[in-house]
Structures are given as structure tokens and as C-alpha cells.
Amino acid sequence: MDFETDFLIIGSGIAGLSLGLKLAEIGRVTVITKKSEADTATNLAQGGIACALGEDDDPNLHEFDTLKAGDGLCHEDIVRQIVRQAPDRIRELKKWGVNFTRDPSNPERLDLGQEGGHSRRRIVHVEDFTGRAIQKALMARAAGKKNIEVLEDYIAVDLLTECKIGYDNDATERQKHSNGPKSVERCLGAYVLEVATGTVHTFLSHVTVLATGGAGKVYLYTSNPDVATGDGIAIAYRAGARIANPEFVQFHPTCLYHPRAKNFLISEALRGEGAILLDPNGEPFMKRYDPERKDLAGRDIVARAIDMELKKSGKECVYLDISHRSPEFVKERFPNIYDVCLSLGIDITKEPIPVVPAAHYMCGGIVTDANGQSDLKGLFAIGETACTGLHGANRLASNSLLEGLVMAHQAYLFIKENLSNFTQKPAHAIPAWDTGGAVDMDEAVLISHNWDVIRRLMWNYVGIVRSTKRLGLARLRMAPILSEINQHYWDYILTRDFIELRNLAQVAELIILAAYRRKESRGGHFTIDFPEKDDWNWRRDTILKRSNNGG
Numbered sequence: 001m002d003f004e005t006d007f008l009i010i011g012s013g014i015a016g017l018s019l020g021l022k023l024a025e026i027g028r029v030t031v032i033t034k035k036s037e038a039d040t041a042t043n044l045a046q047g048g049i050a051c052a053l054g055e056d057d058d059p060n061l062h063e064f065d066t067l068k069a070g071d072g073l074c075h076e077d078i079v080r081q082i083v084r085q086a087p088d089r090i091r092e093l094k095k096w097g098v099n100f101t102r103d104p105s106n107p108e109r110l111d112l113g114q115e116g117g118h119s120r121r122r123i124v125h126v127e128d129f130t131g132r133a134i135q136k137a138l139m140a141r142a143a144g145k146k147n148i149e150v151l152e153d154y155i156a157v158d159l160l161t162e163c164k165i166g167y168d169n170d171a172t173e174r175q176k177h178s179n180g181p182k183s184v185e186r187c188l189g190a191y192v193l194e195v196a197t198g199t200v201h202t203f204l205s206h207v208t209v210l211a212t213g214g215a216g217k218v219y220l221y222t223s224n225p226d227v228a229t230g231d232g233i234a235i236a237y238r239a240g241a242r243i244a245n246p247e248f249v250q251f252h253p254t255c256l257y258h259p260r261a262k263n264f265l266i267s268e269a270l271r272g273e274g275a276i277l278l279d280p281n282g283e284p285f286m287k288r289y290d291p292e293r294k295d296l297a298g299r300d301i302v303a304r305a306i307d308m309e310l311k312k313s314g315k316e317c318v319y320l321d322i323s324h325r326s327p328e329f330v331k332e333r334f335p336n337i338y339d340v341c342l343s344l345g346i347d348i349t350k351e352p353i354p355v356v357p358a359a360h361y362m363c364g365g366i367v368t369d370a371n372g373q374s375d376l377k378g379l380f381a382i383g384e385t386a387c388t389g390l391h392g393a394n395r396l397a398s399n400s401l402l403e404g405l406v407m408a409h410q411a412y413l414f415i416k417e418n419l420s421n422f423t424q425k426p427a428h429a430i431p432a433w434d435t436g437g438a439v440d441m442d443e444a445v446l447i448s449h450n451w452d453v454i455r456r457l458m459w460n461y462v463g464i465v466r467s468t469k470r471l472g473l474a475r476l477r478m479a480p481i482l483s484e485i486n487q488h489y490w491d492y493i494l495t496r497d498f499i500e501l502r503n504l505a506q507v508a509e510l511i512i513l514a515a516y517r518r519k520e521s522r523g524g525h526f527t528i529d530f531p532e533k534d535d536w537n538w539r540r541d542t543i544l545k546r547s548n549n550g551g
């Protein structure tokens with residue numbers, strides 16, 4: 001069956017749903033999500049939303065801290081746009097029903113948490129389950145809108161695109177002369193697999209939005225939910241959009257280390273409230289790595305310090321201790337972390353928490369402008385899947401929910417203002433999905449084996465500390481895996497697991513390629529062969545485009 005809608009949004013986290021709520025005012029919105037509506041990274045976010053609201057704070061300071069964390073690769077205009085809009089977006093969330101935690105000493109005000117890299121307390125939060133509270137409020141609001149349809153268990157396979165030969169409208173006469181005519185692609189929607197029936201549908205839309213979140217599952221250890229398989233980046237790359245800076249994978253320093261804890265984050269907000277990292281002998285160690293900021297140094301520094309401590313001691317985890325704060329405070333401020341740890345036999349009011357770093361956030365992604373537009377007309381990318389230039393080489397804590405909200409708002413304003421530019425009918429009929437001679441894949445091991453190989457390879461060869469040799473080997477090892485997956489794509493009927501594997505493999509290849517190309521250490525990318533920053537690379541993004549790489 002063909003679906004037709006005005007706005008197709010792929011992903012149901014903060015970026016997708018907040019944009020959907022606004023676009024529903026001007027047209028029909030279809031949100032597709034590959035599992036259930038609440039299976040998002042947003043839902044797991046603990047920390048909160050950075051917003052300069054304190055009396056001692058100012059958006060200029062928020063901007064300064066973001067630029068400092070981003071280590072020379074942030075786009076200053078985007079940083080300014082996003083941090084300045086934060087108070088408006090917080091007000092909007094309050095209006096939509098999110099009850100942010102209030103300052104216990106002055107309930108007129110919101111409580112402001114502290115996280116690494118922030119020079120002021122500025123994290124607006126709902127206790128330690130901010131994301132869950134936001135997800136719930138957005139879903140409730142979307143359920144009440146007749147113009148929004150949410151389809152669960154629908155996964156995008158690839159985009160529908162139209163290709164014309166012509167000149168880039170924005171090019172100067174001189175550029176037109178020297179570049180020659182170029183292929184301009186427009187996005188018309190997507191091929192989408194309905195998981196329950198195994199049918200691939202054609203979804204036609206005026207505007208398509210990738211809001212698919214991150215790609216943490218490309219690594220063996222991650223704080224991300226299972227759905228974080230880099231779908232948006234892989235889909236956009238295959239369609240010819242530019243991808244920027246995928247080498248900057250942010251590793252969160254503190255995920256719970258416990259055999260029964262899957263992907264459970266121990267929020268940086270604990271360190272903001274005084275928690276201290278301890279080595280296996282119980283000694284604080286961050287003063288050796290960042291004497292000034294110690295445990296509240298940037299995430300890249302803390303994650304590398306822990307990696308170093310683990311390699312030195314040969315142990316499997318370090319510890320995070322907040323037991324010096326009163327049990328009442330800990331339970332009230334971190335009820336979720338307290339409960340989860342207690343259920344695993346760890347009383348965080350009395351004993352240190354075993355922690356390890358894990359892949360947490362993709363700072364790079366699909367290149368977009370200040371309105372969330374990608375290179376393809378009609379294709380927008382919002383949230384973690386995009387690279388707007390906010391994060392540079394390393395994201396400042398609690399800037400991600402903020403980016404999702406602000407960029408969704410910008411995209412809405414832009415689409416509303418320019419709607420007639422997106423509503424032309426396709427020049428040709430869109431062909432229905434053709435399964436060709438594909439047959440059922442009756443051996444699930446063909447997927448699970450490659451899934452496992454990629455995630456281990458990425459963790460061991462493309463992890464927190466990299467080397468040219470390991471990156472080169474990773475490239476070599478990925479090549480046959482990619483060609484095997486490509487062959488399966490033609491041979492077998494598509495399933496959700498296979499689509500995810502195909503995307504995961506694509507994103508792994510992009511991370512490796514970009515990391516191999518960056519001959520310096522900056523932000524989240526550290527290589528022992530080039531341990532210093534190269535000033536030449538200041539403000540230089542790594543750009544990958546399919547046609548350039550022959551990929």
C-alpha cells in the first residue's frame with residue numbers, strides 16, 4: 001500500500017515529536033518509529049536541558065562553555081542560536097506539561113543542576129529522569145492531536161529521491177561556470193518496512209524528517225537504547241547527503257558496571273553534586289588529569305582518564321562515590337539511580353558505584369543548516385542524527401535535548417514559511433518496492449554474527465584511544481563484512497534486524513574512515529600517533545559524501 005502524508009517524521013524522540021506537534025498545525029503528520037513510541041534515547045536521558053537561567057549566568061557564558069567543550073569545531077552562529085533560544089523552549093515544555101524540579105530553597109525558581117564543562121549551575125531537570133518526563137508529555141500531547149498519526153514498528157529502509165541535472169540555485173555565476181551542472185536531488189519520502197507483515201510500503205511526503213537519534217549500538221558498550229543503530233545517518237549517506245565529523249563519538253565516563261545492568265547511565269549530575277571518581281584502591285585520580293576541574297572536567301578528558309586507569313590497573317571498573325552526601329539528599333535528587341542500583345545490591349548512599357565508560361553520543365551526523373535542512377531538498381535532519389555545528393568535536397553535557405528542541409522549532413518555522421517550495425508533485429511515478437528474487441533469511445546467525453563482530457571491532461579498534469594501525473586494520477576488516485551485508489540485501493527479504501545491521505555497518509565504516517583521516521587529537525577523537533591538536537584543523541569538519549568515497 002502507498003501512504004501519502006504532508007510531513008513524514010522518522011523517529012519519536014524529543015526532536016521528532018516536538019516537530020510533529022508543531023507541523024500538525026499546518027498539515028498531516030505521520031511519525032514512524034521502528035519499535036514502540038517510547039523506545040527512544042530521549043526516554044533514557046537523565047541529566048536535563050542546559051539553559052542559562054541562574055542569576056550569575058548568561059547565554060554568553062553558556063555559549064563560551066559550549067565552544068570550549070567543542071574544541072575548535074563548533075559553528076559559532078549555531079551555538080548562539082541554540083543557547084539563546086533555551087529559555088523559550090523550556091517555557092514551551094512547561095506549557096506542554098513537563099513539571100521541572102523546583103529549587104527547594106525558592107520554589108518560584110527551577111532547580112539548576114551542575115554538570116561537567118559548565119561554568120555555572122544551569123541544568124534544568126526533572127529529578128534524574130528528565131527525558132522520561134519529556135517523552136511522556138510529548139506523547140500525551142501527540143495522542144490528542146487529530147493531525148498526527150504515530151505508526152509503531154515501521155522502519156525506514158531508504159529514501160525516495162528524485163534526481164535532476166541542473167545548476168545549484170545558490171551558486172554564483174562563477175561557481176556555476178567552474179563546477180558545471182550538478183545533480184540536484186530532492187527527497188520525496190521513504191520506503192518503509194511494516195515489521196508485522198514484512199511489507200515494504202511507499203511513503204510519499206512533501207517533507208521528510210530524519211529524527212532517528214544516535215548510533216551507540218555500533219560499540220560493544222553503550223549507554224544508548226537498542227534502537228540507536230545510526231539509521232538516519234546511514235539512510236542520508238546512501239541518498240547522497242553529506243555527513244560531517246562522525247569520528248567524534250562521545251564516550252560517557254560513567255555507565256554502571258554490573259552483569260545485570262544493561263546500558264544504565266550514572267548521570268554526570270552526580271559529579272555535579274560532589275561525587276568523586278576513585279581508582280580500584282579507593283584513591284581519587286582526576287586531579288592528576290585535570291588539576292583545576294578534576295571530576296567535572298569535560299567528558300572526553302574524564303573518559304580517557306578512566307580508560308588510562310583501567311589499562312594501568314588491569315581491573316574492569318573504577319568507582320564513583322557520592323556516599324559523603326546525606327542519604328536524604330541522594331535519594332531525593334537521584335531517585336531513579338538510587339532505586340536501580342539498590343535493585344542490583346548497590347546502596348549508593350553507603351558505597352561507591354562501579355562504573356566504566358561507554359559510547360554515548362554522536363557529535364557528528366547529517367550536515368544541516370540553521371533550519372535543519374540537509375543537502376537534499378525536502379529532507380530535514382534534527383537531533384542526534386544531525387550535525388548542525390553545535391557540538392563541534394565534543395558535546396557539552398545536556399546540550400542535546402536542547403538542540404533537538406531548538407532545531408525542531410527552527411525547522412517548523414522554515415517549513416511553514418516556505419511550504420509551497422516543498423509541495424510540487426514528483427515528476428515521475430514512484431515505483432513500488434520490488435523484492436525481486438529475494439527469499440527468507442532462515443539463518444539469523446548471519447545477522448547476529450556480523451552485529452557482534454562490528455561492535456567488538458569498533459570497541460577495540462576505534463574506541464576511546466585510537467591508533468593509525470588499529471584504524472587501518474578496522475577498515476580492512478570492515479570491507480568484507482560490508483560486501484557480505486550488501487549481498488544479503490539483494491538475496492534476502494528485509495527484516496528489521498537486517499535493516500539495522502545494514503545501517504550499523506554503514507555508520508561504522510563512516511566513523512572509521514573519518515577517524516583515519518583526522519591526523520590529530522581533538523575533542524572526542526584521540527589517537528596515540530597524533531596526540532596533539534593540529535592548528536590547521538581548527539574549524540575544519542571532516543566531510544564524507546557517498547560519491548566522493550565511492551562508498
Ligand code: SIN
Nearest residue numbers: 046047267268397398
Ligand atoms: C548525564 O546525565 O550524564 C547525561 C547527560 C548528557 O548526556 O547530556
